[in-house]
Amino acid sequence: MTQNSPAVRPALTFRSGGWVIALACVLVLLILAWAFAGIFTGHHPKGDGQSVDTYGFDLSNLQTSGGAFVASGNPKDFLRSLDQPKVLPGHEMLAYNAKLRSKYVVTADRVIGVQINGKSRAYPLSLMNVHEIVNDELAGVPIAITFSPLCDSAIVFDRRVNGQPLQFGVSGLLLDSNLVMYDKQPEVVAQTSMDSQNAKPTPQVGMNADQSQPAPAASASSLWSQMAGKAIAGPALATTLGTTLAEIPNVNVCTWKHWLATHPTTEVILPDPQDEQRMKSFSYSRYLLSPRVEFPIGRKSNIADMPDKMPVIAITAGGETKVVTLREAADRGADAPWNFVVGGVPIIVVSQKDPASVLVGASDATPIQVTPCLWFVWQAFHAPAAPDHVLMPSQSVK
Structure with a gap:
C-alpha cells in the first residue's frame, strides 16, 4: 500500500461488532411488534x-x-x-x-x-x-x-x-x-338487529362519522x-x-x-x-x-382556612365523624399519645415526626373507620362539614 492509497477499513463481521447492530435491530422489531400488537389482534x-x-x-x-x-x-x-x-x-x-x-x-x-x-x-x-x-x-x-x-x-x-x-x-x-x-x-357482546346488519353504521357517541x-x-x-x-x-x-x-x-x-x-x-x-x-x-x-x-x-370547601390539598384524617366511630389535619395529629401525638372521643369511642393517636407518621385507633379496640386523604376530596364526597367536626390547628376536639 502506498502512502497516498486510501486506507482499507476491515469488514464488519458478527464477531467484530456486527452483533451489536443485529441485536439493536431485533430490539427495534420487538418494540414495533409490541406497539402494533393491539392493531393486529383487535385488542385496543x-x-x-x-x-x-x-x-x-x-x-x-x-x-x-x-x-x-x-x-x-x-x-x-x-x-x-x-x-x-x-x-x-x-x-x-x-x-x-x-x-x-x-x-x-x-x-x-x-x-x-x-x-x-x-x-x-x-x-x-x-x-x-x-x-x-x-x-x-x-x-x-x-x-x-x-x-x-x-x-x-x-x-x-x-x-x-x-x-x-x-x-x-x-x-x-x-x-x-x-x-x-x-x-x-x-364483556357483553353488543347485539345487532337483523335490519341493521347490512346497513352502514350510524355515528354514535364516541364514534366519528368517518369511522367504520x-x-x-x-x-x-x-x-x-x-x-x-x-x-x-x-x-x-x-x-x-x-x-x-x-x-x-x-x-x-x-x-x-x-x-x-x-x-x-x-x-x-x-x-x-x-x-x-x-x-x-x-x-x-x-x-x-x-x-x-x-x-x-x-363541591368546593366551605372552610376558607383549609387549603384544598391539606392532608387530613377522617375518623368515623359511633355514627360520628371528626376530621383532623395530619399536621395537627403529628404534632399532638408525638410526645405522648393524643386521646379524644368520637361518637362515644375513645380514640388514641400515636405519631412520629420527620416525616409525619400517624397511627389512629380506638383505645378500647373498637373497630373504627380511618380515612387518610386530601381535604378537597373529603369535602366533595360528604355534606359540607360543620366547623365543629373539623379540627383546625390549635383547636380542641369536642
Missing part, C-alpha cells in the same frame, strides 16, 4: 382519555350526586391492578434490599397498613402509585387495597358482594378527581367510587342488593419504620419484576406540593 385500549363514553361502560344509570365525572387522560387498565401479590416477612426487608440495585422499601417510605384477625400486611405507596388497586387476601378475607394518588386517599374494602368476591380494576375514569374502579366481568367501527360494546362491569364506597353505574345498580362495599376498619397510612415497629410480625407485598422501572418514573410529589387540583370537583 378502551378509552380515549377525553370522552367518558369511549370506555365501554354502561352509563345509562350513572349516579354521581352532582360530582364531576370525567376521563383521566388514560385508557382503561393503563394502570393494571396487582392481583394476589407475593409477600415477604417485614423483618427480612433489610436483607431483601441488600440484593437490589435500588432499595424497595426504606424507613421513611409511606405504606398502607392493614390488620385483620391478628395478621398484618403493608402495601408501599410507591407500588400503589403504579397499580392503584391490589386484589389480595388477608387472614382468609378477600380485600381490595385502593389508593388514589390524586387525592392521597387510601381505603381498603372487603371484596365480597352478595357473598361473592369481586376482582377490581382501574377504569381510567374519575369522580371528583378520585379513583373510579370497575369489577372485572365478562362502532363505539365499544357496553361492559357487564359496574363502576365503583373509591371515596363513596359504592357502585355508581352499571348492572350493580339494577338491584338494591350489592351496591355498597364494606370498608375494612383500622387502616392507616404511616411510614414503614412506624408500621414495622408497631407490627413486628407484619408482611409486606412484593412488586412484579416489571414494576421496578415504573416505580421509578411514577411520582406525585410535585403534584402534592402544588395548590392546584388538576381535575374538576363538584
Whole structure:
C-alpha cells in the first residue's frame, strides 16, 4: 500500500461488532411488534382519555350526586391492578434490599397498613402509585387495597358482594378527581338487529362519522367510587342488593419504620419484576406540593382556612365523624399519645415526626373507620362539614 492509497477499513463481521447492530435491530422489531400488537389482534385500549363514553361502560344509570365525572387522560387498565401479590416477612426487608440495585422499601417510605384477625400486611405507596388497586387476601378475607394518588386517599374494602368476591380494576375514569374502579366481568357482546346488519353504521357517541367501527360494546362491569364506597353505574345498580362495599376498619397510612415497629410480625407485598422501572418514573410529589387540583370537583370547601390539598384524617366511630389535619395529629401525638372521643369511642393517636407518621385507633379496640386523604376530596364526597367536626390547628376536639 502506498502512502497516498486510501486506507482499507476491515469488514464488519458478527464477531467484530456486527452483533451489536443485529441485536439493536431485533430490539427495534420487538418494540414495533409490541406497539402494533393491539392493531393486529383487535385488542385496543378502551378509552380515549377525553370522552367518558369511549370506555365501554354502561352509563345509562350513572349516579354521581352532582360530582364531576370525567376521563383521566388514560385508557382503561393503563394502570393494571396487582392481583394476589407475593409477600415477604417485614423483618427480612433489610436483607431483601441488600440484593437490589435500588432499595424497595426504606424507613421513611409511606405504606398502607392493614390488620385483620391478628395478621398484618403493608402495601408501599410507591407500588400503589403504579397499580392503584391490589386484589389480595388477608387472614382468609378477600380485600381490595385502593389508593388514589390524586387525592392521597387510601381505603381498603372487603371484596365480597352478595357473598361473592369481586376482582377490581382501574377504569381510567374519575369522580371528583378520585379513583373510579370497575369489577372485572365478562364483556357483553353488543347485539345487532337483523335490519341493521347490512346497513352502514350510524355515528354514535364516541364514534366519528368517518369511522367504520362502532363505539365499544357496553361492559357487564359496574363502576365503583373509591371515596363513596359504592357502585355508581352499571348492572350493580339494577338491584338494591350489592351496591355498597364494606370498608375494612383500622387502616392507616404511616411510614414503614412506624408500621414495622408497631407490627413486628407484619408482611409486606412484593412488586412484579416489571414494576421496578415504573416505580421509578411514577411520582406525585410535585403534584402534592402544588395548590392546584388538576381535575374538576363538584363541591368546593366551605372552610376558607383549609387549603384544598391539606392532608387530613377522617375518623368515623359511633355514627360520628371528626376530621383532623395530619399536621395537627403529628404534632399532638408525638410526645405522648393524643386521646379524644368520637361518637362515644375513645380514640388514641400515636405519631412520629420527620416525616409525619400517624397511627389512629380506638383505645378500647373498637373497630373504627380511618380515612387518610386530601381535604378537597373529603369535602366533595360528604355534606359540607360543620366547623365543629373539623379540627383546625390549635383547636380542641369536642
